[in-house]
Amino acid sequence: MKTHIVAFALSIIISLSARAELKWEQTTIELHPAPADKQAVGHFKYQNSGKTPVHFKSVHASCGCTTAQTQKDEVPPGDKGEITATFNIGDRTGTQIKTVTVETDEAANQKTVLTLKTVIPQQLEINPTFLFWKQGDKPDQKTITVKVGKEFTVKHIKVTSSSPDFQTKVEEKGNGEFQIDVQPQETKNLIASTLTIQPDDSQKVFYATARITNAPTVQ
Amino acid sequence: MKFSLTRQAITLAVLALLPAAGEAIYFQDKISWRSPIPPSESVNVDQARAWGQNAIWVDARPDEEFAQDHVPGALSLNEDRWNELLPQFLAAWSPGKKVVVYCSSLSCNASREVARRLRKEAQLPDVFVLEGGWEAWLKQK
Amino acid sequence: MNKTPNVQLATPNTERTEDSTLAVGRSALDVWRLLWRILDFVVAGIFIYAGSIKALDPVQFANDIDNYKILPWPISVALAFYLPWLEIFCGLALIVRYFYRGALSILMALILVFTLATTAAKVRGLDITCGCFGHASQHWSFPAHMATNLAIIAALVVLWVSNRLTKPL
Numbered sequence: 101m102k103t104h105i106v107a108f109a110l111s112i113i114i115s116l117s118a119r120a121e122l123k124w125e126q127t128t129i130e131l132h133p134a135p136a137d138k139q140a141v142g143h144f145k146y147q148n149s150g151k152t153p154v155h156f157k158s159v160h161a162s163c164g165c166t167t168a169q170t171q172k173d174e175v176p177p178g179d180k181g182e183i184t185a186t187f188n189i190g191d192r193t194g195t196q197i198k199t200v201t202v203e204t205d206e207a208a209n210q211k212t213v214l215t216l217k218t219v220i221p222q223q224l225e226i227n228p229t230f231l232f233w234k235q236g237d238k239p240d241q242k243t244i245t246v247k248v249g250k251e252f253t254v255k256h257i258k259v260t261s262s263s264p265d266f267q268t269k270v271e272e273k274g275n276g277e278f279q280i281d282v283q284p285q286e287t288k289n290l291i292a293s294t295l296t297i298q299p300d301d302s303q304k305v306f307y308a309t310a311r312i313t314n315a316p317t318v319q
Numbered sequence: 320m321k322f323s324l325t326r327q328a329i330t331l332a333v334l335a336l337l338p339a340a341g342e343a344i345y346f347q348d349k350i351s352w353r354s355p356i357p358p359s360e361s362v363n364v365d366q367a368r369a370w371g372q373n374a375i376w377v378d379a380r381p382d383e384e385f386a387q388d389h390v391p392g393a394l395s396l397n398e399d400r401w402n403e404l405l406p407q408f409l410a411a412w413s414p415g416k417k418v419v420v421y422c423s424s425l426s427c428n429a430s431r432e433v434a435r436r437l438r439k440e441a442q443l444p445d446v447f448v449l450e451g452g453w454e455a456w457l458k459q460k
Numbered sequence: 461m462n463k464t465p466n467v468q469l470a471t472p473n474t475e476r477t478e479d480s481t482l483a484v485g486r487s488a489l490d491v492w493r494l495l496w497r498i499l500d501f502v503v504a505g506i507f508i509y510a511g512s513i514k515a516l517d518p519v520q521f522a523n524d525i526d527n528y529k530i531l532p533w534p535i536s537v538a539l540a541f542y543l544p545w546l547e548i549f550c551g552l553a554l555i556v557r558y559f560y561r562g563a564l565s566i567l568m569a570l571i572l573v574f575t576l577a578t579t580a581a582k583v584r585g586l587d588i589t590c591g592c593f594g595h596a597s598q599h600w601s602f603p604a605h606m607a608t609n610l611a612i613i614a615a616l617v618v619l620w621v622s623n624r625l626t627k628p629l
Contacts, residue, residue: 191401230441316415327562
């Protein structure tokens with residue numbers, strides 16, 4: 101067991117001491133885009149501090165939502181450059197960690213992991229985003245809780261229902277919390293509504309769904 | 320000191336195996352040896368297929384990949400267009416259905432993220448990630 | 461009733477004729493042995509505590525090991541079940557002073573490998589939130605982790621050297 105530990109430790113030491121000619125200013129970048137931003141861009145700057153040119157063998161991102169651009173494939177000694185990582189936020193929420201793995205010809209299997217940590221501002225936290233009543237159930241009132249993100253101040257929220265069959269009422273609970281009461285007229289038909297939730301006069305709009313569903317399937 | 324250093328170390332190492340094995344048995348339902356997803360939250364192709372009409376298949380991959388090919392009857396639901404695609408998915412869902420979310424392979428993260436959001440935000444029960452993803456489905460064809 | 465006569469026992473110090481320096485040397489050794497024993501308990505306590513925390517939630521520990529991206533998942537699971545118990549048993553060995561040196565060498569190997577793995581992860585740019593103390597130490601900074609590891613390594617070295625130099629209590 102001891103020899104295995106020694107071998108394992110040695111392999112780590114060896115991988116650490118591999119000649120890295122490309123020096124990265126940062127391998128982790130934290131981004132804080134604005135609520136209306138669609139993309140977050142990280143600039144990973146490097147410099148070739150070695151005496152031989154460095155080629156990028158491959159640059160590939162951990163997901164399709166992130167694209168990475170190298171400005172050049174070959175970096176002459178002394179040259180500086182950057183890998184631009186663009187993360188398409190889409191409808192994502194929370195803190196998203198995406199990586200870009202860069203393989204160069206510096207040493208066998210020389211891989212550097214560039215990490216893009218994007219903290220997506222959450223203006224409103226809506227829970228749940230889906231309310232349902234089974235066909236034939238009593239059309240009771242159900243609630244959605246809306247919490248305002250810590251970095252934001254929201255005085256009012258406006259809720260509109262795409263279907264008049266669902267009634268909505270907003271209650272202000274104070275302390276950055278709101279309550280949306282939703283009630284269907286009836287549960288006989290499979291009706292649905294998209295609730296649009298708008299904070300103050302923000303550009304960003306949030307959604308929730310209310311619908312009458314089929315009764316559980318038999319099995 | 321009766322034993323040599325190596326003997327002592329080996330004895331301790333072997334002793335520790337006993338409670339370790341015990342724990343592995345105790346926790347076997349809470350952790351899968353094959354993938355980091357808990358067994359209660361993942362399902363393999365055969366099990367998912369066995370659910371038949373009770374299952375709703377969800378493709379968590381980007382639009383282009385879905386357009387190229389997908390599990391017959393699967394709905395597209397990805398994080399790029401979550402707000403736009405969610406209502407369609409919810410229209411197809413009803414209580415009692417089992418949701419099977421997949422992305423490209425064993426290592427992709429999108430299916431876990433989509434499954435997590437369905438459980439947390441939409442509060443749906445019975446949401447599972449397909450072990451092996453699209454790759455595993457193709458193998459079973 | 462037989463009664464033992466009240467014999468005034470002479471105190472040992474007045475009986476013995478010891479050289480004063482030898483007496484000082486003797487008590488210094490006792491102090492050292494006491495300190496060493498305390499260090500035994502401190503180090504053992506650290507490893508037993510760390511091991512117990514991780515043994516309570518092997519699922520989380522497996523995920524934390526996996527985050528280092530050095531080992532394949534099944535190995536992470538195996539280690540998550542095994543390593544905490546190894547720590548606990550070695551800690552206990554230090555306390556009862558049985559298999560003492562074997563335990564010290566295992567603990568030393570464990571912490572060295574762990575320190576190397578943490579450094580490797582940092583160099584590769586991975587965002588590691590796991591520490592020696594399991595998920596509870598996730599809020600510690602990298603320097604804090606390193607300082608703790610080095611302190612533990614130093615303590616283990618002291619114990620090893622002390623054991624080599626003197627006979628245990």
